[in-house]
Amino acid sequence: MAGEMAGGMASDGGGGAGRTDGETGLPASLETAWGLRARPSKGPRPGLSLDRIVRVGIGVAAAEGVGAVSMGRVAKELGVSTMSLYRYVSAKDELYVLMEDAAVGPPPPMPADVDGWRAGLEWWARAQREVFHRNLWLLRIPISSPPASPHSLQWMERGLAALADTGLDEGRKISVIMLIGGYVRNEATLMADLHAAMTARGLAPDEVMRRYERTVDALTAPDPGRYPALRHLLASGALGAPDESPDTEFEFGLGCLLDGVEVLVGSGGGATRTA
């Protein structure tokens, strides 16, 4: 299990891609991604580029999952030796961050007809969801640190911007952004799990849920008195055959969330009740 410890951005590689801590406190590869850092004009011209490495990494991840992305694998795909990559990236986790940022990309331009904070957030959430759905492997990369990559910050900017004229104070805005961002990620992850379970064996999506229903049924049947609510749920059949599409389900949750935010905004809840 790689990259499990959070915050493990780099452990100071002795190689060529260590830390700078000059200004940003970011690892060298990320500073390169931000476009700070000119190529030193001394040694031989690099035969590779961060960009190429990241692109290949994404290709492997998209085709075979993040688990297939190893330094060796990426190197082989590029026709270079494994260790070459460490001249560009100081650790595998750093490669992950770069892959993530590249795949996420910049937020698309917001349509002109989106008006008001609620519509803005809705749009923001849906756009983010689309990104995840296009790159399911993204969801398998554990979050290791607060967003500091170029595109992440652009998305963050957009989210905050949507809340600009709500009157919420800044702390609240972050909370709301994280609340909704977390929801989107969570929902997408669940869908990705279902999808994975589906393709792992050759099952239709309904079949997966029906099996799960049967499992829960078999487990709770011996002692129904202990699981009244679950038994009720099973009897309704809602578990095995949800009568909503994933999209509607998503919109439901999002609506719920935004209703909650609306209560906050409406109440003039800008002021932070300090605990």
Next chain:
Amino acid sequence: MAGEMAGGMASDGGGGAGRTDGETGLPASLETAWGLRARPSKGPRPGLSLDRIVRVGIGVAAAEGVGAVSMGRVAKELGVSTMSLYRYVSAKDELYVLMEDAAVGPPPPMPADVDGWRAGLEWWARAQREVFHRNLWLLRIPISSPPASPHSLQWMERGLAALADTGLDEGRKISVIMLIGGYVRNEATLMADLHAAMTARGLAPDEVMRRYERTVDALTAPDPGRYPALRHLLASGALGAPDESPDTEFEFGLGCLLDGVEVLVGSGGGATRTA
């Protein structure tokens, strides 16, 4: 990165702990955890037990993180050989599931003074959060399949029970449960990340956030016009020194969520708008 593909419960180990698919479709070890499955009275008495293995696994995870939990490590701790464990568990991921279930434990009894669906859900969410906070390593185990372990189902039962007299239809109840469960997990994960970043280097929690603030500042300063909302946020200082405790922050999000659910319940939104 182990256990990354979802649904990868077992790949049919050739050893002793394969699948049954008799009734539940669960791997053998989980059926043992459910108390189905009597020990076959044939061979030598097992020198180990699932329980002991799982307990040791939890011990290692609690002390050194999930990353330190390897089959070899657990075996060494038990004074047996690595391969012995595979008589009890068909794959490492299965061990994870069992560790998770054991650590989560059954939901505590609900206090008598908790009344109404809203208070019930609040209690449920807080109780779950406490479990995560007591076992931060839990959050590093990727969710690989819908909950089917004994304690997971008990928690699910409790959540559903809290919604019993809301009039919501069963599909909606699942949605709400997943919405809140997801929120709790997400919030706990963020806290765990912060905690990990904190202990990784010897920093105070505020220091971590202050550094992040400085990073974002350094990154957005060169082109402020591109990040108006972020610059505004930075100017407010809310990023580096949030004036709320994590607990208040959590309650804020939960309140938001429940406000949203309340809108749904109040509107008599039991009927599912089929897409």
Next chain:
DNA sequence: CAGTAATGCGTATGCCTTACGCAGTACCTG
């Protein structure tokens, strides 16, 4: 034309999971 810094990469270490198969054990049947 030196000096120098950065490059690619070979080698090696120490992890990890897990397939396979053997030898021993304890119960059940006759």
Next chain:
DNA sequence: CAGGTACTGCGTAAGGCATACGCATTACTG
């Protein structure tokens, strides 16, 4: 009580993984 047999623990080994270290090579700078 003898023998079959299912089940146990575990030795061996294969194949992956990230990455530390150091060397030869390259191309720019003075």
